[in-house]
Amino acid sequence: MKILIIQQKMIGDVLTSSILFETIRKQNPSAELHYLINSHTLPVVLNNPYIDKIIEFTPQVEKSKIKFYSFLKGIRKENYDVVIDVYSKNASALISFFSRAKIRIGKSKSYLNWAYTHPIDSQKNRNKGIPLAQENRLKMLEPLFKNIDYDVDPKIFLNEEERSQLKMQLAQKNISLENKFPVMVNILGSSPDKTYPLPYLAQLLNTLKAEFNEITFLFNYIPHQSKFVDELKSHCQKQTLDSIIDFYAPSLREFIVLTSFCKAMIGNEGGAIHMAKAVNIPSFAIFSPWIRKETWGNNDSDKKHTNVHLKDFKPELFKNKDRKFLKKHQKEYYSQFEPNLLKKNLVQFIQKSIKA
Structure with a gap:
């Protein structure tokens, strides 16, 4: 059986959808499994032993009708038996349909169902005790398998050569993480409306430094975001500033390797948090008020990962408020998500992470 899985765009989505490969491989060890993703997300699936081939959807293909048509012809030549369109948007639905695969699975949407032989309804509430984003992805395997293993989590596969190279980069800058408690801080969400206020985040870092003398901080950002780093630092106390390790991982893959040396990841929920979890690093995720914790967060009973949402502390603010309203008023909601609410957690x- 030859299967293509499509998951474009965001890093966290590509990483989360990779659980399908491990699950399919357990059910059908001889299956040939291909993954269609955007080029910039490649680092989170490198060396994944469950994926046989990665097909990159480049910006050039996305922007050119001629190149996109040529891309479609290449997909058709692969002669897939099954296409699973996790992304389920206009372009991916067209890719699915053009493949001529006998089984084409996608999310049930009235304007896209023409492309699929098996449109699948998404669940709105958890039924399997795992993040809803994972449950709904695994549910897309129902047309193929009777018994689906829901006990699977996203994984990133690093090798010792990568880790050794990063150690050398740190050593060249006279940086050692030994005998310290390095914590990666995801200071920015994927967009401003998913970003915890920087003055509030600084207060949390100040609290941690006051409580744990051995703690040190690394920041996750890219060069053009340095102004936000400066803003965050402007709200930090001196002892906190002295504990910030000035090191920037120049690539996404090197950032993942650097995160694997940390003892914990804290900050805004998003791709960085998912990557930390995928290399088995404890995470503390602060959710945006308009994002459902049930979709991306682990269960509250999870002992390794912690998720916090304003709704946990002030549920009355969310009564009879829909997603559209919450997104429009996210600034007011974030302003009420004060550091004092989170400090104890x-x-x-x-x-717990220190004791682990």
């Missing part, structure tokens, strides 16, 4: 999380 965050300190307890670090205490």
